[in-house]
Amino acid sequence: MTGKPILRLDDVSKRFGGVVAADEVTFSVFPGRIHGLIGPNGAGKSTLMNLISGIYRPDGGRIYFDGRDVTDAPSHKRAVMGIGRTFQTPRFLQRSSIRDNLLLGADLGSGYGYTASFFGRKVTGFEDYVEQLLEIAGFTFEWEDDISSLPYGQRKLLEIIRSLLGAPRVMLVDEPAAGLNSREIENAMGLLDFAAKEKNIGILLIEHSMDMIMNICRDIVVINFGRVIAAGTPAEIQSNEDVIVAYLGRNLEA
């Protein structure tokens, strides 16, 4: 592997009651690369994302971001440092306009404080950047409309855009393709590709669509029962015995 990892998990564990959701998980995310995180339902993928973005605290192990130990940093601090994310079901402000929703992302990216913003400091190039991203995302909207006026697929794409506006260095993307039509999936991949190639963002991608994973990920981590069972390139993963048994095998039974 070349270069230094931007994000590193070191023996991270988390249990809920008797359930082990993460069991000494270790892996790294590199800038400019898309890493796939796959595993059967309930394997602990979303838990890992919540651990990385600071919504949960791990019971054991450390999390390093850009060489710094962020295991005990609160969620918002990690966001400011550059850990962005999207959610399985998009989380927007339902009672605010699309503009305000996106501005929240831009606020994070700009780093202007409340006072500067109060006295009229605006985010420069905000609208241009959004237009540029919309071109990749393949849809348009009215700035002042409510979020709810957008169809589900576009909201999911918009969440990726909002995250990009926050100028992250690592992006955690949770099932971007779920509920999207094939054209929208293409566009989602376009956005992720842009983020990795143009913005040098390290991306951790949870996805059930194997097409998407095998297409755009250079590295894949497979987990089951909270434990890493395999890691490697798509080709290696596809021929890995454990993965076929644990992951594909279970899928076939179901």
Place this chain on the structure above:
Amino acid sequence: MQGLNILLQPNVFMQLTINGVAMGMIYALMAMGLILLIRAIGVMNFAQGELLMLGAFITWGLTYQVKLPFVLMIPAAMLCFAFVGVVFMFVAYWPLRTASYPTATVISTMGAAMVIREIATITWGSLPLVSAPLVKGVVRVGSLRLQYQYLLTIAIGAVLIFLVFVLFEKLYAGRIMQAAAQDKYAAELLGIPTVLTTAATYIIVVTLASVGGYMIAPVFLVNVTLGTLQLRAFAGVVTGGFGSVKGAIVGSLFIGLVESYSSTFTTTYKDAVVFLVLIVVLLFRPQGLFGERVADKA
């Protein structure tokens, strides 16, 4: 401290303990209702004190205006409480059950509180009314003088609390009500009529608070200001740990005792002491004295 010396005299201490537990029982009756409502409809009822006040007025009216004898007054009062409960539910909650803004339901209970207070003022006037205690006089235990009314309040409160526990823990109807409260949608799918279970909850809540009003009437006079007692019940609910009936009862008794004991130190700042204790408890044990910390899942 002089206050402490007074408090530690055995007689005074016993006296204050009995008073405190009695008041705590009244708060507990309201607090239990609050919890039942929070479970059933998910919001705090800011009209709880007014329901207590209305109970005091209704029983006073039945006793002194309709002049019913005690044995008839009780069933008549129960009917009234049930009626109030059903009306209260259909006015202040039912139309709002699908409200998108949870604060709306809270505010609507504030509106209901105002309505109840005004109906009471219009019907009975704003002058305090005197209500005779159920059993007059005092019991002497050694040099202790305990008022019957306080002892009776403790006894009746304990019985009611026990009955509610039996209903919810042991009886089928109570289990159905709990199930409906936990998941309305699933309950409807199972054919449980949630209108009825919610109405039953409201009737129980109103009855509990009203009995509290009836018991407290001889101590405080029947007055529209009785409604302010609900803040003590809130304090009880919160100190006990939000969401558990047991916690609410213990918390209410705790508040009653704090209030009672604090009177040896200061009478002017009694209110302040009670609520300072509430704030301090909240800060050091946000989950309440007896609650468990619940981690919310993202």
Place this chain on the structure above:
Amino acid sequence: MSKKKNAFLSMTVFKVAALSAAFAAFAFYTPRFTNDYSMMIMNVSLINFIAALGLSVMLGMGGQLSFAAVSFMGAGAYFVANLTNGRLGVIWEPVPVLAGAVLFAAFAAWICGAVLFRLGGTYFTFATIGFVQVTWSVYLNYKFLCGGPDGVSGIPVIRFLGMSPRNYHDWFYILLGFVLAAGFLIERVRKSRLGRSLASIRDNEIAAQTLGVNIYRTKVIAFTIAGALSGLAGGLYAMHNQFISSDLFTFDMATTYVIMTMLGGVNNTVGVFVGSILVTMLPEWLRPVQRYLKLSYGVGIILLMIFMPMGLAGLCNAVLKKLSKRILKKTRAEPDTLGWEK
């Protein structure tokens, strides 16, 4: 797209123009048709607006129900009263004292918010109820600073560069100035990062965190702003009515402020303005039916929550949106006739 953008702009311009016209008419006509007594009540409603605006920041923008407005109003009011009427042996200039009252209330709110916001959601609300009871108890009983049950009287009116209001009509214009300033301040907050962050806390705390919003700090800031506005309102009230007592700072009054905010539209400055005036003036306007006033008031609140939980402003916005959609549909069908195109 630009067509619709222009249409939106026109709507905004129209809204602003209509609002300014309505406000100017209000400022111009109210004093002409109001006697001195009613003017006094009207002035109080303007003061109430300033306090309610603080609540709107907390509840409307941030979704945090706080009852503590009256506590900080009291802080501002007693601060002004004690330092201007000579009962503590000092008679200071009203304007600096008023500024001091705002700072004092803001500071108190900052401390209080920093402590109470360690609690989340409903617990916080209950802690503020407790806080209101504690402060009320102090205002009622503490003779040295709060005058005890008698309150504090003989507070001098505001004076600036040697000028003082001669009557309640003069006061009206002074208060309008404060109202405008407070209104603009809050609108500015709404359109800045602080407003958006608060909205994100209200709507989705988890999203807020992952967008870098420090929830605790943001809430405390909002609470401080609300406290400053309450302190300003309290100080103004003291100077305006020249008498204050603990009756003004009870839990009942606290609920009244919540109702003012909700009636007009919890997240809308104009709505809060209308709500404050309605709630304060209604008892005067409906004097003939005084006996049933509070009853109808309570019924009104319930009806309001059932039919328009976002208040009058919510209703207005819904209507406006429908109208503008209809107009926009028309423009799309016949773009030239309505002339949105520039």
